[in-house]
Amino acid sequence: MAAAALREQLNALLSSMYASGLVDDQFQQLQMLQDDGGTPGFVAEVVTLFCDDADRIISELAALLEQPVVDFDKVDAYVHQLKGSSASVGAQKVKFTCMQFRELCQHKNRDGCIMALTLVRNEFYDLRNKFQTMLQVVPYVLKGPFDFQVFTGIVKMEHMLLKLKRIACPCFLLKFV
Amino acid sequence: MAAVATETPFHVLAVDDSLPDRKLIERLLKTSSFQVTTVDSGSKALEFLGIHHDSSTPISVQEDQLIYNQEVAVNLIITDYCMPGMTGYDLLKKIKESSSLRDIPVVIMSSENIPSRINRCLEEGADEFFLKPVRLSDMSKLKPHILKSRCKEHYNQQSDGKIDESSSTPTNSSSSSSSSSDNSNSRKRKAEGDAEILPKANRSRHS
Numbered sequence: 001m002a003a004a005a006l007r008e009q010l011n012a013l014l015s016s017m018y019a020s021g022l023v024d025d026q027f028q029q030l031q032m033l034q035d036d037g038g039t040p041g042f043v044a045e046v047v048t049l050f051c052d053d054a055d056r057i058i059s060e061l062a063a064l065l066e067q068p069v070v071d072f073d074k075v076d077a078y079v080h081q082l083k084g085s086s087a088s089v090g091a092q093k094v095k096f097t098c099m100q101f102r103e104l105c106q107h108k109n110r111d112g113c114i115m116a117l118t119l120v121r122n123e124f125y126d127l128r129n130k131f132q133t134m135l136q137v138v139p140y141v142l143k144g145p146f147d148f149q150v151f152t153g154i155v156k157m158e159h160m161l162l163k164l165k166r167i168a169c170p171c172f173l174l175k176f177v
Numbered sequence: 178m179a180a181v182a183t184e185t186p187f188h189v190l191a192v193d194d195s196l197p198d199r200k201l202i203e204r205l206l207k208t209s210s211f212q213v214t215t216v217d218s219g220s221k222a223l224e225f226l227g228i229h230h231d232s233s234t235p236i237s238v239q240e241d242q243l244i245y246n247q248e249v250a251v252n253l254i255i256t257d258y259c260m261p262g263m264t265g266y267d268l269l270k271k272i273k274e275s276s277s278l279r280d281i282p283v284v285i286m287s288s289e290n291i292p293s294r295i296n297r298c299l300e301e302g303a304d305e306f307f308l309k310p311v312r313l314s315d316m317s318k319l320k321p322h323i324l325k326s327r328c329k330e331h332y333n334q335q336s337d338g339k340i341d342e343s344s345s346t347p348t349n350s351s352s353s354s355s356s357s358s359d360n361s362n363s364r365k366r367k368a369e370g371d372a373e374i375l376p377k378a379n380r381s382r383h384s
Binding site: 050053080083085 | 195196197198200201204205208259261288309310311312313
């Protein structure tokens with residue numbers, strides 16, 4: 001059945017996102033807040049808002065860093081915003097690169113900041129691609145409350161396995177996720 | 178025995194300049210059965226609360242807006258700390274300076290764990306401080322603050338002059354007698370009953 005195959009694909013995508021540290025616990029919080037009706041509503045909405053917001057901030061940062069004299073306070077303020085919203089949706093890698101970016105801001109290191117912006121942009125684009133794939137598949141997978149419970153059940157189990165992996169870290173465990 | 182019909186949900190005003198964060202806090206609150214209004218700045222929050230932020234007396238721009246604000250009781254305010262213009266801390270101060278708003282519990286949210294910031298907010302009268310990102314489990318901390326402030330308000334109403342007597346209290350303007358026969362009800366039920374009949378009671382102007 002097509003829906004089952006898609007669900008498998010979705011689960012594989014999500015578990016790779018958790019495994020690579022692209023998303024963290026907070027993303028699971030979002031999934032828990034999914035509408036009961038089984039529509040992708042909330043997750044789709046908040047993820048889309050985050051992506052639009054991040055896009056906007058990255059453009060602003062690029063413009064600021066192009067100035068002959070860089071206003072590092074403004075740069076820092078924008079990076080702080082992006083760090084905040086990425087934390088709120090569970091975009092872990094983006095959040096971490098923002099933290100590094102802020103350090104460079106504090107040292108008023110222009111070249112470092114330009115490099116950091118490139119990193120943030122790359123991480124963000126990678127995440128956005130995955131989100132877009134996820135959102136395309138989700139409407140076909142989530143058809144009702146039962147499906148959704150199965151969905152979160154699988155994600156939770158995989159997430160737990162990932163946590164074990166991080167603690168134990170022996171290679172053989174990788175086979176089971 | 179009074180049958181309890183559907184209780185009016187508590188109304189939370191959420192303030193955050195970040196759109197994704199606003200969406201998240203709105204969803205968290207709605208999932209926890211709160212009625213939610215979100216605004217993107219401290220000044221809009223004060224407008225919604227019916228306060229012009231240059232003074233503490235309620236001034237509103239339009240007649241119908243004035244009526245709207247007075248009909249909408251806010252049971253709790255949750256605000257981000259870092260916002261351009263008026264910070265969450267500035268907003269907290271304005272709320273505590275206002276005789277009509279100071280009893281509304283205020284929760285501050287911040288992505289930065291800075292003890293001096295947290296202490297400053299709590300000293301200024303914030304009821305709770307949430308570290309972002311906010312989670313579902315944080316929502317259960319809100320209702321106790323709302324209920325506590327309602328008990329306090331109810332107690333104030335009683336000690337300012339009995340609620341049954343409508344004209345003898347000089348300062349308390351919200352002590353009308355709509356629920357004077359409710360001695361057998363619990364305090365909480367009574368406060369909620371007041372809110373349904375007299376939304377203004379929640380923002381009464383007793384000092």
